[in-house]
Amino acid sequence: NRDELDQRLKTSTTLYVGNLSFYTTEEQLHALFSMCGDVKRIIMGLDKAKRTPCGFCFVEHYTREAAANAVRYVNGMKLDDRIIRTDWDGGFQEGRQYGRG
Amino acid sequence: KRRRYFDEEDAEDRLESLIMHVFDKGMSTVEADLDELASILEADLVNRRTKILDLLCQTPTCLPDRMTVYTTLVGLLNAKSYNFGASVVEKLVEHLRKSLEEQQFKSARHLFHFLADLVNSNVITPASVTQLMESFSSVLSEIESPQVRTDWYAYTVMSAIPWVAEVLIDKRKPEFERILDKLENYVRRRKKDHIAGLRVWSSDEDSTEEDYLDSLWTQIQSMQKDSWNSHFIRKPYRSFNNVLREALQQSLPLIQPPPHEESTVYPVPKLVFRLFEDKDIVEDLVLPSHTSIEWFVLNESIHNVIDVWHKDRRECARVLVSIPGKSKLPLNYILVECVFGDLFRFPSPHHLPVMYGCLLLELCRLNPSTMPVVLVQAVSLLFERMDHMNTVCINRFATWFSFHLSNVQFRWDWEDWQIHLELPADHPKRKFISEVLDMCIRLSYHERISELLPDSFSSVLPPRPKANVKYNKEVKADLPGSDVAQRFLTSVRSKASLDQLKSVLSELADEPPTTTPSEGCIMPVSLRLEVFLQTICNVGSKSFSHMFLALTKFKSLFLELMASENAQLEGLAILTEIWETNSQMLTVLVDKMHRIKIVSKLSLVKWIFHPGMSKFFIRRFPWDILDSTLRKTIDQSLQMSEELKQMEKSVVEKSGNDKMESDLVEERKMMLTDDLDRAEAEQKETFLVVLQHFVMVLTEHLLQYEKDGKDSATLWFLCTRDQLRQTLCQYADVIVKYREALESLLFTPETDKRILAVYHDFQGLIS
Numbered sequence: 001n002r003d004e005l006d007q008r009l010k011t012s013t014t015l016y017v018g019n020l021s022f023y024t025t026e027e028q029l030h031a032l033f034s035m036c037g038d039v040k041r042i043i044m045g046l047d048k049a050k051r052t053p054c055g056f057c058f059v060e061h062y063t064r065e066a067a068a069n070a071v072r073y074v075n076g077m078k079l080d081d082r083i084i085r086t087d088w089d090g091g092f093q094e095g096r097q098y099g100r101g
Numbered sequence: 102k103r104r105r106y107f108d109e110e111d112a113e114d115r116l117e118s119l120i121m122h123v124f125d126k127g128m129s130t131v132e133a134d135l136d137e138l139a140s141i142l143e144a145d146l147v148n149r150r151t152k153i154l155d156l157l158c159q160t161p162t163c164l165p166d167r168m169t170v171y172t173t174l175v176g177l178l179n180a181k182s183y184n185f186g187a188s189v190v191e192k193l194v195e196h197l198r199k200s201l202e203e204q205q206f207k208s209a210r211h212l213f214h215f216l217a218d219l220v221n222s223n224v225i226t227p228a229s230v231t232q233l234m235e236s237f238s239s240v241l242s243e244i245e246s247p248q249v250r251t252d253w254y255a256y257t258v259m260s261a262i263p264w265v266a267e268v269l270i271d272k273r274k275p276e277f278e279r280i281l282d283k284l285e286n287y288v289r290r291r292k293k294d295h296i297a298g299l300r301v302w303s304s305d306e307d308s309t310e311e312d313y314l315d316s317l318w319t320q321i322q323s324m325q326k327d328s329w330n331s332h333f334i335r336k337p338y339r340s341f342n343n344v345l346r347e348a349l350q351q352s353l354p355l356i357q358p359p360p361h362e363e364s365t366v367y368p369v370p371k372l373v374f375r376l377f378e379d380k381d382i383v384e385d386l387v388l389p390s391h392t393s394i395e396w397f398v399l400n401e402s403i404h405n406v407i408d409v410w411h412k413d414r415r416e417c418a419r420v421l422v423s424i425p426g427k428s429k430l431p432l433n434y435i436l437v438e439c440v441f442g443d444l445f446r447f448p449s450p451h452h453l454p455v456m457y458g459c460l461l462l463e464l465c466r467l468n469p470s471t472m473p474v475v476l477v478q479a480v481s482l483l484f485e486r487m488d489h490m491n492t493v494c495i496n497r498f499a500t501w502f503s504f505h506l507s508n509v510q511f512r513w514d515w516e517d518w519q520i521h522l523e524l525p526a527d528h529p530k531r532k533f534i535s536e537v538l539d540m541c542i543r544l545s546y547h548e549r550i551s552e553l554l555p556d557s558f559s560s561v562l563p564p565r566p567k568a569n570v571k572y573n574k575e576v577k578a579d580l581p582g583s584d585v586a587q588r589f590l591t592s593v594r595s596k597a598s599l600d601q602l603k604s605v606l607s608e609l610a611d612e613p614p615t616t617t618p619s620e621g622c623i624m625p626v627s628l629r630l631e632v633f634l635q636t637i638c639n640v641g642s643k644s645f646s647h648m649f650l651a652l653t654k655f656k657s658l659f660l661e662l663m664a665s666e667n668a669q670l671e672g673l674a675i676l677t678e679i680w681e682t683n684s685q686m687l688t689v690l691v692d693k694m695h696r697i698k699i700v701s702k703l704s705l706v707k708w709i710f711h712p713g714m715s716k717f718f719i720r721r722f723p724w725d726i727l728d729s730t731l732r733k734t735i736d737q738s739l740q741m742s743e744e745l746k747q748m749e750k751s752v753v754e755k756s757g758n759d760k761m762e763s764d765l766v767e768e769r770k771m772m773l774t775d776d777l778d779r780a781e782a783e784q785k786e787t788f789l790v791v792l793q794h795f796v797m798v799l800t801e802h803l804l805q806y807e808k809d810g811k812d813s814a815t816l817w818f819l820c821t822r823d824q825l826r827q828t829l830c831q832y833a834d835v836i837v838k839y840r841e842a843l844e845s846l847l848f849t850p851e852t853d854k855r856i857l858a859v860y861h862d863f864q865g866l867i868s
Contacts, residue, residue, distance in 0.1 A: 031685065073455045
């Protein structure tokens with residue numbers, strides 16, 4: 001429900017990152033996001049059928065402040081020449097990494 | 102009823118927006134805006150007096166870049182209601198006292214300036230301002246106080262002068278001149294021990310860096326010669342002279358600076374950073390002279406804008422490019438100089454380095470035909486002077502540059518740097534280029550960077566990152582452990598149980614390592630551990646996630662095989678060999694192993710300072726790892742003491758509740774206190790061991806080079822020494838507590854004077 005989601009978003013340290021190139025790797029994302037603070041884990045979004053990267057990922061930081069910095073500074077920056085987008089996410093759950101290609 | 106509540110809230114929001122965004126619209130003049138706003142607020146004073154008061158009194162610290170706009174607004178309101186004017190002044194004084202007590206030095210300085218500037222809108226008497234300045238200047242004669250304290254008070258008074266000098270010289274000449282004398286006297290006699298430790302450039306010949314108080318004093322003197330005129334200050338109060346003249350003035354109460362306490366952490370001194378000279382300006386405009394007060398006023402407002410808007414890079418850039426007076430100024434140059442000055446600031450930049458990178462990109466977006474040219478010039482100038490640049494700044498510069506390049510398709514005239522590729526490998530310029538390329542590869546990928554570089558760059562291009570795996574599917578007879586490794590790999594791949602894996606590994610005796618290290622490894626290691634780590638890294642080499650998964654899955658094996666400090670050191674040595682070409686993986690992996698407690702802080706420190714690691718000291722990854730370890734140590738103790746404080750607060754609040762609960766809380770408090778004591782003891786040990794190792798390796802280097810009759814100032818020495826200084830100064834708040842131990846054990850009169858000089862830099866920063 002909405003309230004719960006709002007609450008989760010307010011305390012979350014996880015970001016949804018979109019508009020990635022299919023070739024962008026976890027290591028590149030790590031290099032960029034760690035400029036904003038220590039990164040806990042990155043979960044690459046995968047095509048449901050082919051199980052290959054399909055342009056999004058989740059980035060979890062250790063602290064809220066680091067994640068907030070990533071929203072401020074990484075959002076709109078380029079990676080592999082694509083302008084990437086970051087949004088607060090309520091937290092990664094197994095299964096959410098599978099998307100449409 | 103609910104409806105009314107919302108109305109009230111809406112009205113207050115509207116009020117807030119009106120006050121905070123005066124002059125934002127850019128459609129009318131600031132004077133028209135102010136006039137209108139003052140009338141609206143006056144009409145609202147009956148109903149929303151407290152809200153208006155709160156909002157106005159927030160502006161000095163929230164929007165210091167618009168100080169004169171708000172002092173004018175307060176002036177207009179004071180002219181309409183003396184009573185309200187009195188309340189504003191009273192509240193501002195209260196804020197200032199509180200900021201001083203709570204050691205919020207930045208806020209305190211803004212509030213001081215705001216109060217002083219109220220003289221221009223005729224809210225307070227000139228005598229009040231001189232009294233305020235005299236009261237703050239009284240600190241300058243405290244002989245016992247540390248210089249960081251007296252410096253802050255001097256700076257606070259001096260930096261207000263450009264705004265108030267004109268009226269004070271007119272109305273309170275004798276007092277003002279007395280204050281100036283006192284300041285001059287102070288500036289002349291204060292120690293300059295901190296300067297060496299703060300410098301970006303080590304060579305005098307190309308150093309234009311100046312102590313911030315010396316610089317400001319020169320600028321104040323030139324302002325005096327110019328009859329106390331300052332051209333870049335926006336003075337909206339002038340347009341309202343007629344109204345303001347009629348107002349009754351308030352008097353400030355005496356505001357006494359709180360006495361010095363041992364625990365107070367004052368802001369560290371600064372140096373003024375300069376990059377461009379008039380000859381560098383391609384535009385048909387002239388830089389304000391570095392000795393003019395205009396230079397100071399401009400820099401002050403640029404820094405204020407960055408402080409206010411740093412969380413919103415677009416707005417920040419927009420406000421910066423519309424700074425008053427911009428049409429007569431080579432603004433791009435001034436902004437770039439300011440941003441690099443901040444980025445290189447010692448011991449650390451005010452804001453996250455990536456913020457400055459984003460800001461420069463935004464500025465390029467707003468001025469696409471002019472800004473990139475200025476940036477190229479800045480990079481070239483900095484690169485030219487790289488030989489004398491502090492190596493910590495070289496790293497910051499390289500990080501920024503690669504981030505910038507990755508946002509502009511890595512477009513750069515690489516050919517321009519071709520001639521420097523002939524330089525020896527340990528030349529700062531070569532270091533910079535390979536550091537930049539290394540970061541570019543991290544943000545992109547090896548093929549791409551290698552393709553866009555001219556062929557001649559192959560000597561500086563870092564190798565393609567990969568796992569340097571020793572064992573693979575085939576058994577090699579001449580490679581010890583190869584057969585077991587092969588069986589171990591098969592077992593891992595076939596998802597054998599941990600017990601089965603352990604029994605495979607135990608085919609190798611748990612022998613102490615041989616005395617000579619194998620080729621490529623920094624120290625002799627146990628074969629069993631090597632087979633284990635080599636195989637796990639092989640399996641996990643595909644990505645960070647694969648590696649972390651392996652770490653979690655085989656954690657118990659890691660813990661068992663790396664139980665002792667020695668085994669941890671050996672393990673780290675093996676990982677170094679495997680990931681030598683992938684320093685990013687090594688850094689991330691080691692961080693993770695530390696967080697999940699496979700390796701201890703002390704093992705990490707001892708590994709970094711192991712003689713075999715010293716060849717990496719001219720790179721940045723060992724220092725990144727060291728710094729991250731120290732940061733985590735501090736964070737841990739901070740977190741605990743914060744928790745303890747919270748708990749104590751809740752105990753006080755809840756006192757008198759039932760006994761059972763309070764006993765429980767008491768018990769938890771005791772446990773936490775114990776934990777904190779342990780964490781602080783560990784923190785002390787970590788710092789002492791780190792500093793001890795620094796002194797050891799530097800001493801050895803100096804002795805060796807002296808013995809060989811060679812110049813000891815190699816890149817290795819510079820990197821290690823600069824990193825020692827960085828560590829001391831960055832964590833000065835913590836390290837200051839260990840001074841006694843440091844001065845009796847490490848930094849003694851017997852220590853080499855070149856190492857001792859670094860310690861003096863640290864002392865200069867805190868005393």
